[in-house]
Ligand SMILES: Nc1nc2c(c(=O)[nH]1)N[C@H]1C(S)=C(S)[C@@H](COP(=O)(O)OP(=O)(O)OC[C@H]3O[C@@H](n4cnc5c(=O)[nH]c(N)nc54)[C@H](O)[C@@H]3O)O[C@H]1N2
Ligand SMILES: Nc1nc2c(c(=O)[nH]1)N[C@H]1C(S)=C(S)[C@@H](COP(=O)(O)OP(=O)(O)OC[C@H]3O[C@@H](n4cnc5c(=O)[nH]c(N)nc54)[C@H](O)[C@@H]3O)O[C@H]1N2
């Protein structure tokens with residue numbers, strides 16, 4: 001179905017059978033269609049051919065790694081990367097006239113898609129408390145306003161500085177330096193809602209919060225698990241790596257609540273056989289698991305491995321690895337041996353034979369990698385699930401060896417780098433000590449607020465100032481009504497953004513839009529043309545250099561905005577050379593090289609093709625935990641209990657969106673076209689609930705606080721989800737995720753485990769679909 005003019009959803013649903021394969025020619029054609037609509041054909045070619053090339057633009061899509069220099073394809077991007085880049089390179093513009101024509105309250109009622117579709121932001125704008133319109137403001141006045149507000153707070157902790165993972169290393173470093181020099185660790189980020197569970201689990205058990213796997217490891221693994229992720233849509237270039245692994249003989253086991261197209265077959269658009277052939281089968285086994293059942297699955301596998309060792313002593317477990325590198329094995333083993341099969345089968349919805357078959361695959365494999373994403377992290381038991389995955393890997397020494405390891409598949413292209421640069425409300429003392437030594441001020445030591453706690457603090461008036469470096473906090477955060485009220489409770493909100501989104505319109509009493517250069521654009525400063533650096537999911541740090549003419553003459557780079565704000569607010573105390581930083585990003589990297597381990601000699605090393613591989617201690621046989629060894633853990637869980645007539649809802653991405661921003665109302669691989677207000681339900685559950693295909697229902701959230709959370713008028717689509725597990729799109733269902741429903745330990749919203757019931761929409765009668 002064609003996209004309706006203006007990008008406003010038409011809400012006319014058509015449903016076709018889900019696709020059984022991902023990528024291939026339609027993918028490329030589809031990306032070009034979108035890009036031609038946004039830009040001129042000439043520009044499209046220029047952008048795409050420099051993407052992910054040495055010296056080119058880093059794709060602003062996902063954080064998947066690029067092959068080594070010399071091994072990259074001429075078109076080293078995917079359909080969705082092409083869409084993201086063209087969404088930024090659009091020729092449409094949001095000008096001062098636009099804001100004169102549209103009031104803030106009117107804009108706050110528009111859809112995410114419509115707002116994004118208006119084009120690039122072009123000049124700084126302010127909304128004053130008594131006004132319902134944004135109006136132009138000079139950069140100078142904007143910085144004066146921000147500095148005055150910041151300096152009038154009773155405490156630096158009344159300010160919050162949010163970062164989304166598209167921000168460059170240089171911008172992220174400057175932001176956290178400014179926040180800490182100002183006096184607060186209130187540095188929430190999108191990672192709090194994304195891979196926070198991975199960070200906590202890996203840090204506790206292995207002593208490092210990052211993944212241990214390189215592309216080379218993936219290519220040479222002989223067994224790869226894909227748990228709770230949808231690579232066909234969200235990490236399409238991962239499919240090329242999986243294709244390579246399969247050509248080298250690997251087996252792949254997909255664990256998901258949905259049979260996603262990319263997990264089944266892959267047609268590589270970069271190869272002739274991908275275009276005309278049947279493509280490569282990706283998953284050799286598909287485990288159609290129940291939502292939140294992954295902890296039980298890995299625990300059952302661990303029990304089976306221990307029993308296999310009992311039957312063949314000395315032949316199953318890697319005793320040398322366990323002996324030399326780990327602690328806590330006995331307690332873990334005792335705990336896992338007691339896990340009940342009844343509970344496992346209820347929690348997973350799998351059969352014992354299915355799990356035993358996986359055990360046999362594991363026993364036949366020398367080199368195992370486990371990849372995971374939001375289907376694991378965004379659950380109450382996200383942290384213990386990942387700890388159990390670590391137990392599983394350690395049992396057979398699948399860590400630190402070539403072809404093995406833990407692979408949290410990151411989302412935003414620089415989300416990992418922003419953390420490396422110190423954007424985290426809980427940075428360790430070693431980092432703060434290094435800042436202190438380098439810059440000669442005392443950084444605050446008390447932990448700051450994360451995303452969920454920022455909302456609580458804004459709601460309660462403890463935080464009055466909110467500044468965001470990229471992102472769309474109002475739509476990314478849970479419990480829309482609560483989050484929106486919290487934002488409106490702020491004295492001032494400000495957003496450094498490329499494109500219009502709801503966070504600009506659901507804002508503080510005073511609000512600022514600070515428009516910035518995107519990654520595709522040339523960045524010229526007093527010291528000449530600049531590049532920035534980013535870090536991918538595999539800890540490789542490399543350069544990104546924009547090529548296009550900026551969308552407007554009035555745009556400033558992220559670094560320039562932050563340096564000017566810092567200079568204005570701090571007034572020389574402490575004495576940090578913000579002017580030099582703005583003029584020459586190399587001066588920022590020189591400082592980073594003295595603070596971040598592994599980035600010594602940053603400027604020289606990052607200039608080499610391929611950039612810098614940050615060391616991962618695990619791959620050097622070092623486990624920097626409190627006890628100096630990797631930890632086996634005991635992980636408890638309860639069999640999830642759903643009240644009768646209820647479903648566990650996951651809120652996920654369609655094929656045509658970037659996080660909070662839908663590009664079209666279509667989800668091609670799942671066969672959904674023309675509307676995003678759909679709820680996917682297993683046909684057997686529909687029968688039990690007395691609902692039918694095409695019926696309109698309200699999704700009613702059920703949570704212990706009894707608050708009224710509902711998303712109205714969604715169309716029912718029968719879909720092969722696992723029993724009891726429904727799916728619907730984020731961010732439309734954001735209001736159903738309770739603020740207090742968070743993952744244990746990581747405090748991450750449980751966006752994949754929301755208890756709901758479906759109630760026929762009062763104003764509608766059931767209609768059947770074509
Ligand atoms: N095109 C595109 N690419 C993107 C993004 C985008 O929006 N668009 N976003 C980026 C970002 S920030 C991120 S974090 C990543 C997200 O990448 P993903 O994690 O792939 O994203 P989701 O769409 O949230 O999909 C979650 C997957 O987990 C499955 N799942 C849900 N619950 C469970 C469960 O309990 N167990 C198991 N085993 N599976 C489950 C779902 O069926 C789905 O396949 O993608 C990045 N890349
Ligand atoms: N219910 C539910 N909620 C979720 C999730 C879920 O699966 N379900 N997923 C969570 C996850 S994994 C994530 S990562 C978060 C995402 O949360 P965010 O990262 O906050 O959201 P995005 O949608 O990526 O932000 C899009 C906006 O970023 C701005 N932008 C884009 N590029 C640039 C740039 O180069 N510079 C600047 N300064 N601005 C730019 C544009 O203005 C655009 O409108 O959402 C989380 N929320």
Ligand SMILES: [Mo]
Pocket residue numbers: 190193194195410411412
């Ligand atoms: Mo993410």
